[in-house]
Amino acid sequence: xxxxxxxxxxxxxxxxxxxxxxxxxxxxxxxxxxxxxxxxxxxxxxxxxxxxxxxxxxxxxxxxxxxxxxxxxxxxxxxxxxxxxxxxxxxxxxxxxxxxxxxxxxxxxxxxxxxxxxxxxxxxxxxxxxxxxxxxxxxxxxxxxxxxxxxxxxxxxxxxxxxxxxxxxxxxxxxxxxxxxxxxxxxxxxxxxxxxxxxxxxxxxxxxxxxxxxxxxxxxxxxxxxxxxxxxxxxxxxxxxxxxxxxxxxxxxxxxxxxxxxxxxxxxxxxxxxxxxxxxxxxxxxxxxxxxxxxxxxxxxxxxxxxxxxxxxxxxxxxxxxxxxxxxxxxxx
Amino acid sequence: xxxxxxxxxxxxxxxxxxxxxxxxxxxxxxxxxxxxxxxxxxxxxxxxxxxxxxxxxxxxxxxxxxxxxxxxxxxxxxxxxxxxxxxxxxxxxxxxxxxxxxxxxxxxxxxxxxxxxxxxxxxxxxxxxxxxxxxxxxxxxxxxxxxxxxxxxxxxxxxxxxxxxxxxxxxxxxxxxxxxxxxxxxxxxxxxxxxxxxxxxxxxxxxxxxxxxxxxxxxxxxxxxxxxxxxxxxxxxxxxxxxxxxxxxxxxxxxxxxxxxxxxxxxxxxxxxxxxxxxxxxxxxxxxxxxxxxxxxxxxxxxxxxxxxxxxxxxxxxxxxxxxxxxxxxxxx
Numbered sequence: 001x002x003x004x005x006x007x008x009x010x011x012x013x014x015x016x017x018x019x020x021x022x023x024x025x026x027x028x029x030x031x032x033x034x035x036x037x038x039x040x041x042x043x044x045x046x047x048x049x050x051x052x053x054x055x056x057x058x059x060x061x062x063x064x065x066x067x068x069x070x071x072x073x074x075x076x077x078x079x080x081x082x083x084x085x086x087x088x089x090x091x092x093x094x095x096x097x098x099x100x101x102x103x104x105x106x107x108x109x110x111x112x113x114x115x116x117x118x119x120x121x122x123x124x125x126x127x128x129x130x131x132x133x134x135x136x137x138x139x140x141x142x143x144x145x146x147x148x149x150x151x152x153x154x155x156x157x158x159x160x161x162x163x164x165x166x167x168x169x170x171x172x173x174x175x176x177x178x179x180x181x182x183x184x185x186x187x188x189x190x191x192x193x194x195x196x197x198x199x200x201x202x203x204x205x206x207x208x209x210x211x212x213x214x215x216x217x218x219x220x221x222x223x224x225x226x227x228x229x230x231x232x233x234x235x236x237x238x239x240x241x242x243x244x245x246x247x248x249x250x251x252x253x254x255x256x257x258x259x260x261x262x263x264x265x266x267x268x269x270x271x272x273x274x275x276x277x278x279x280x281x282x283x284x285x286x287x288x289x290x291x292x293x294x295x296x297x298x299x300x301x302x303x304x305x306x307x308x309x310x311x312x313x314x315x316x317x318x319x320x321x322x323x324x325x326x327x328x329x330x331x332x333x
Numbered sequence: 334x335x336x337x338x339x340x341x342x343x344x345x346x347x348x349x350x351x352x353x354x355x356x357x358x359x360x361x362x363x364x365x366x367x368x369x370x371x372x373x374x375x376x377x378x379x380x381x382x383x384x385x386x387x388x389x390x391x392x393x394x395x396x397x398x399x400x401x402x403x404x405x406x407x408x409x410x411x412x413x414x415x416x417x418x419x420x421x422x423x424x425x426x427x428x429x430x431x432x433x434x435x436x437x438x439x440x441x442x443x444x445x446x447x448x449x450x451x452x453x454x455x456x457x458x459x460x461x462x463x464x465x466x467x468x469x470x471x472x473x474x475x476x477x478x479x480x481x482x483x484x485x486x487x488x489x490x491x492x493x494x495x496x497x498x499x500x501x502x503x504x505x506x507x508x509x510x511x512x513x514x515x516x517x518x519x520x521x522x523x524x525x526x527x528x529x530x531x532x533x534x535x536x537x538x539x540x541x542x543x544x545x546x547x548x549x550x551x552x553x554x555x556x557x558x559x560x561x562x563x564x565x566x567x568x569x570x571x572x573x574x575x576x577x578x579x580x581x582x583x584x585x586x587x588x589x590x591x592x593x594x595x596x597x598x599x600x601x602x603x604x605x606x607x608x609x610x611x612x613x614x615x616x617x618x619x620x621x622x623x624x625x626x627x628x629x630x631x632x633x634x635x636x637x638x639x640x641x642x643x644x645x646x647x648x649x650x651x652x653x654x655x656x657x658x659x660x661x662x663x664x665x666x
Contacts, residue, residue: 063540140582193583193586194586197586207396208585208586208587209584209585209586209587211586215583218579218582218583219575219579220575220576220578220579220601220605222604226608227578227601227604227605227608229578229579229582229605242552242553243553245553245560245562246551246552246553246562249473249551249562250526250548250551251542251584252541252542253526253527253530253541253542253544254541254542268553268560271555271560272553272560272562275559275560
């Protein structure tokens with residue numbers, strides 16, 4: 001398990017790792033090469049310099065340099081559907097043979113007929129059913145292996161690339177830049193914690209203990225004397241909106257000094273991070289580039305950005321205009 | 334908040350810190366000077382050497398060198414009552430003026446009359462009432478300040494010392510020794526996570542994000558536009574027995590390779606840690622020294638050690654005989 005996670009599974013091009021390695025030595029490169037010059041890049045660099053100057057009023061001890069990142073839509077795309085949902089749909093197909101009852105039951109019938117649009121028309125309840133069916137009943141180790149195996153072969157529908165290659169190159173540079181400057185980078189996602197942990201080290205250089213996400217209940221069992229943890233079909237923590245600062249408190253027990261998101265689901269996390277004393281930073285990734293990625297903000301459901309944008313304007317948070325501020329979006333460009 | 338936590342509150346002698354500093358440089362000292370020579374010390378040193386020899390079959394990458402420690406009874410005493418309960422009793426007295434109804438209501442009436450024995454005679458329900466009354470209704474920041482203020486003046490009933498001075502010196506040496514050898518040390522306690530986090534850096538050199546414990550529900554609120562987290566009177570996670578490996582999975586997402594405890598509450602954590610591949614280590618602190626500390630194992634309730642001791646014998650886990658194996662118990666000796 002450890003070596004698989006650390007070395008990357010078979011068949012997955014270690015593209016993100018190579019980006020991270022190329023950026024690992026501060027002297028080798030100017031920071032943030034995939035960012036265009038402009039107010040967003042300037043604000044990031046100024047903040048990092050401010051907290052790093054020992055003896056200055058704005059200095060922050062490295063222990064307290066904690067930066068939290070939303071995942072879907074902030075570190076990689078969440079359109080046309082979130083990556084974890086693509087995984088869940090494929091898992092439903094993979095295990096359908098064990099569930100003959102699904103042939104007559106939505107949303108499974110439509111998934112098996114290849115009609116994702118109809119399957120998802122049932123909204124949150126349909127998605128919850130798909131997640132439960134694909135994320136429970138197995139041990140945590142079996143689930144991790146399923147995610148790794150899927151990542152090795154799955155391709156995104158638009159670019160036909162392995163999903164790890166879709167990580168935004170400017171954000172990988174930003175993660176590396178922060179870490180070079182003594183920050184610890186955390187993911188704080190509405191997505192499932194076990195799913196993200198199965199890929200976070202490989203894709204983002206973020207170890208599992210620095211991943212926070214929504215969680216299902218897990219129970220300890222002895223099976224033939226061997227201890228296992230089994231994933232149950234019951235939500236334990238929804239790491240979204242006001243749940244994000246709560247989850248940050250539970251996991252980290254410190255208030256982050258920087259928060260990065262892309263939707264109203266990240267608003268409270270940004271409010272919490274920026275309300276502490278000393279230098280604080282919040283950044284919103286605004287999806288403005290339909291040619292290279294996607295352009296959206298008022299889509300109901302995934303990625304809605306209304307309240308957080310209003311607060312960003314009122315409080316002077318940094319807003320990234322993807323089209324204007326990012327020289328490259330993906331490493332494969 | 335950060336600086337207070339990192340520097341230690343006013344009035345608390347930084348005794349543990351000085352021990353840690355003295356041990357910070359490997360070349361300065363043989364490992365574990367407060368441990369007598371014998372099988373327990375030998376087993377620890379052998380395990381640490383095994384995982385550290387690069388290229389050997391028993392080598393473990395530093396990222397996976399995770400060691401988990403129970404707190405009460407493993408890192409400091411849990412007798413005559415756990416430290417957190419002493420805090421809770423004092424808090425009840427401190428806020429009694431706001432609760433005239435407590436004068437006629439157990440367990441509060443007995444606490445206010447100075448009769449702790451009667452107050453605790455109500456068992457788990459009484460303790461739960463005391464914890465709820467003293468651990469909810471305030472912001473997380475206010476609670477942390479209350480713990481820090483209490484630690485600055487409270488003294489344990491037996492040695493009349495500040496509680497941080499009761500941390501077992503051999504265990505502080507063990508924590509430092511493991512960290513010198515690339516381990517990350519975590520606390521995994523049945524006690525409250527927010528209570529332990531308020532002291533873990535100062536007492537044990539363990540940062541808040543490496544503390545796992547029982548948790549009450551916390552809710553995010555905007556008060557006059559200022560975001561706060563408020564502690565509620567509702568248990569969210571009981572980090573004891575089978576709850577320990579579950580909490581470890583939630584927080585760390587990796588299986589520890591070493592686990593340290595002192596009671597049946599730590600059994601499942603030890604089973605989980607030792608069931609993985611490669612070198613594994615489990616150690617039980619056995620309270621055998623009534624002169625210097627306490628001698629107990631079959632006390633119902635706190636510190637009961639029956640199943641875990643049987644399993645330790647069956648599986649060859651290391652058992653520390655406090656009287657025989659520890660040259661010193663406390664730094665002040």
